Amino acid sequence: MPQSAPGPGSARSGPGATNAGTTPPDPATVEKLRATIGSLSTATLRQLDADLPWYRGLRPDERSALGMVAQKGIASFVNWYQKPVSPAWVLSDVFGTAPTELTRSISLQKALQLIRVVVQVVEDHVPFLAPEPDQGPLREAVLRYSREVAFAAADVYARAAETRGSWDTRLEALVVDAILRGESSDALRSRIAAVGWTSQAPITVMVGSAPEDPNASLLHELRRITGRLAEDVLVGIQGERLILVLGGVRDPAKAYPRISELFGPGAVVFGPEAASLVSASSSAQAAFAGLTAARAWPDAPRPVSSEDLWPERVVSGDATARSELVHTIYRPLLAASNGLEQTLSSYLELGHSLEATSRSLFVHANTVRYRLRRVCDVTGWDPLLPREAYVLHTALVVGRLAQESRPPDAGHPGAGATPGRTPRATPGAKTRPTTAGRPRSL
Missing domain, CATH: 1.10.10.2840 (PucR C-terminal helix-turn-helix domain)
Structure with a gap:
């Protein structure tokens, strides 16, 4: 019997709904789908190679991982078509075999292009997979399933981005702390390279009070504004203090006052220029010493040089x-x-x-x-x-x-x-x- 579209009374009420009230799919169609998983997977890989230039340029291990994702996606569709359940399984069933590094080399846009090709291949084979009365429900099932896979892919990439962002923030904090403590080691140089610091210009450290209730949006705003005024920036928040390590500041006479507006109330002090991040400890120490002594000069400009x-x-x-x-x-x-x-x-x-x-x-x-x-x-x-x-x-x-x-x-x-x-x-x-x-x- 063909699978009917859900009516108003059977619409899914949430991610855990099971499409109760729909007609079960024809067992013969399900068996034919299972028998053609291999051929569909082969056709999908050929189509990926023909339609997506970036797919042809991938390393063999990346192509293999994407091919496994496509094959698992088709196999999982057969299970889902037989018994529609919560889409939560898609995360582990389809993307569980893909390595974490895949999200770094393949963008979300490319992942969605891959899903589109897989869906197109399955749709093109619908006339060969089901009799004419069952083709309409099968196409509808393919579209609904592709939606679930697309949302699952977005979720995978969102989680990867959150994990990467959390790690980058912790690594940035470690670099700032090492600069303040005056470390000069291979480990510090490695961390500097890991945070993506590229500026070869002189370094300036600016310190002051942190704004009230610092959060992720504040850090994003700091990086957005300072990114227009300097070549590179590291942000550190230690208790009630905000530390900015600025590399290659463009037009300090205009940039420093603008950057000082990002700090909380009170004095903002910048240290002398340093040649590199590894030697920026002297600038940081001078800035903190100036911040401690700034209360003795109530009319000091903002920002004020530690000198x-x-x-x-x-x-x-x-x-x-x-x-x-x-x-x-x-x-x-x-x-x-x-x-x-x-x-x-x-x-x-x-x-x-x-x-x-x-x-x-x-x-x-x-x-x-x-x-x-x-x-x-x-x-x-x-x-x-x-x-x-x-x-x-x-x-x-x-x-x-x-x-x-x-x-x-x-x-x-x-x-x-x-x-x-x-x-x-x-x-x-x-x-x-x-x-x-x-x-x-x-």
Whole structure:
């Protein structure tokens, strides 16, 4: 007897429905279907090879796995046609033999193309599989079954994507944690390659408070926005802090303020540039030290460079900031001679007065102006701006304290850069911003 279409009273009410109320299929048709499984499978493989160019380019093991999926799909259709039941079995019965790696090499779109070919082959053979009265119900059964298989395929790929996304997130968190701890090992390099990092540009680490209730959509939004502003990005959330490792930031003057909007309330600090992810620990440590000390500068810009927070970091006990002030400001001033250190000291101690400084040093006021410009050229910090004068004053204090235990190195490079560190300013070229208090890196 032909299988009738389900009426309103027999419609499936959920995924576990069994099509109760329909007429059982003709046993002769079922037996003929079972007898032709092999020939249908062979015809399907030939059709796949003829219709799908990408199928011909697969490796032999991938072609074999897809052929097994097609064969299992046809065999399972026969069982389903004989007794329609819940589609939950499709996941294990059809796709259970396919390796997990198949979802990586075959996209969902290609999987659906394969299902379409299989369905088309079975439909083309309907006239040979059933007498004319049974052909209509058989075609309907093929279409309904193809729908279940398509949904099952989508479910397989969705689960694979979720698993892959969870693993990628955990791996990304491990890389960020390793960078913060200063690891430099083959394992870290392997993890960096695994997360897909490709940027060869300098690295910057930006830290601040995490937004309230961080979730998967927040991480997606972070990656979407930062992806337009930088070549690569790693995102890490540790407790209440958000860490962004940015590679190849395009136009930092515009990118940093935009990225800072993604953080929660409070200060946002970015560290100095590092050459690579493996050496980005120094940038991360400077950024976290700046974040700790930022509360001492309530009017700090957002974001603010960790180098702009050198004075606050020194007060909070940061030895790295103290060393940076000595090597990048104090020692270059001593090496430059021409009375720069003495002129700067007098200018700061006499209330930033050019006239008082000129009288104290017995020189003309224009000479004081010239020497202060030279201070800016040598150090990159302008003593005529109150905030930068505070940084210079702090450098003089920590430099003199350092002299008591270690004499200044007269042979230290005049640019004041520590080994492997880019100088803050090139002598003779003023690159500092003209507005007081703005981050120097912007």
